[in-house]
Amino acid sequence: MELPNPVLTASGCGGTGRELAQFSDVARLGAFTTRSITMAPRAGRPTPRMAETPSGLLNAVGLQGPGVDAFLQHELPWLVERGTRIVVSIGGGTAAEYAALARRLADVPGITAIEVNLSCPNIEDRGRVFAREGSAAAEVIASVRAATRYDVPVIAKLSPDVADVVAVARACVDGGADALAMINTPVGMSIDVDTMRPALAAGTGGLSGPAVRPLAVRCVWQVHAALPGVPIVGMGGVTTGRDALELILAGACAVAVGTALFNDPYACPRILRELEELLQRRGLDRLADAVGLAHRPAGSQQRTRTDLEESSL
């Protein structure tokens, strides 16, 4: 999978694409990731769906969406027309449902990659999310991989709410995942002390924003250390070019911007510009040179351009 730049939108944070297109060209994104598409239309969760927390945002939208048919009819063609690279996120309640979705998408032209949202409740396992366990996640990934065209990569989106993220990552790769995306939102909760009730109608919700960035950096770091050959899309609180670079140094080869879009609709082009400047200032001509760079042993200073220029050799 080749992308013109490493800054993507995160699933569920860019609407249908039309909303962001009012501000900047969606075709100039590294890729646009759709909200998680489900088989049937979904009305989502009751309101309030959102609560602000320090440097974070709790949300429980509940995958509101029109279902795969309406998506293919009204939303995808618009993105394809504009020349957008499209990562379609899919969500389901059983491995079979994921596979059925992947089959519906298999013959549709214009899809760059499939991202599998593994943070959906598994209705065959008392509603525990697939991402919590390597075997459940791998089963979903294998069924999606089998139903997807060979030249369309399958990306497994992992949750940080696990005892061992590396084990789940490894299981997904063994199941056929071509790349990994991390992190999905960890589950959090907020209680309104004035009403003395949970702030969200759903009680709990996914926490996003800069508050979770250290969690994302840790997950990317651990997985990159264990599986250095697997491409990782890093996400979790990326708000500036520095944040993007932090995830890249931990081992991500692309980053996705989520909650920052709510505050700054121009966040993606701005973060890309800031990232390019930072790389340039560090003498890194190619992004690939920066991927996982923080893993090099301490003391092995990277040779900077000035070192080379001033060398007498």
Next chain:
Amino acid sequence: MAGSPVQVTGTVLTTRRVDAYHALTVVAPGIADRCRPGHFVTASVGGPNTSMLTRRAFAVHDVKPDYGGTVELVFGVRGPGTAWLADLRARDTLDLVGPLGRPFPLPRDPCTCVLVGGEYGSASLFALADALQARGCRVDFVLGAPSADRVFGALRARRMGETTTLTTEDGSLGMRGKVTDVLPGVIADARADAVYACGPMDMLRGVTAVAVEFDIPVQVAVEERMACGIGVCMTCVLPVIGDDGVTRMVRACTDGPAFRGERVRFEDVGTIPFDALGAPGGRHA
């Protein structure tokens, strides 16, 4: 949907206290030119290193051509975000995105309109009244709040409206009671053809019920909590009946904030009605 919203780093021109509320006039050229009555703007709060990630949405009270275009926002302090805004001073900068939302539709022919405002919801009604009067409409105001200091724009309403009726729940200004207590009388006296309303959700529900009884169209501008204001976060949804008769969870920010009152399922706001498109276990699932 708004034509084309823009992000502007505006400069605060003036700040003032209006009874219980704060009003902020911001120089925001690109936004001011495009604003229509009913549009709103969102502000980023807390400065560049803020820990408050969501934008705050405000109806535009006034648009003026000064300094290339200014917008005035009216708000009450409800939390740390609005408290930060209330502390802004002239020459501070403020990050605004707008104009957003679907503005109020205007009648084609001159008619009589009653404009109902609850608390600072009345802020967005004066630009609407201007636009209606420019089309030869007669405008009558009904403004209400719990107490006198929370009725916004009474003076201006008296200047602009054919009649102005004020209500407060504690009787400190105008009639004692709620706007819905006096609205039937105002509609009957003015022989109103349409109602516009902006304010808290339960007031909008009451106003819609009255308008339905008189069988006249009613436009309501809802105040839902939003995180982004541009239609991507999906948090400001409410159940609204579409042209096809199907209830959908629609976004207040891009499908609204102005809706036909009788299409909003006020009783079900805050829930997913069982017959909504995609409701759990619903017939469309």
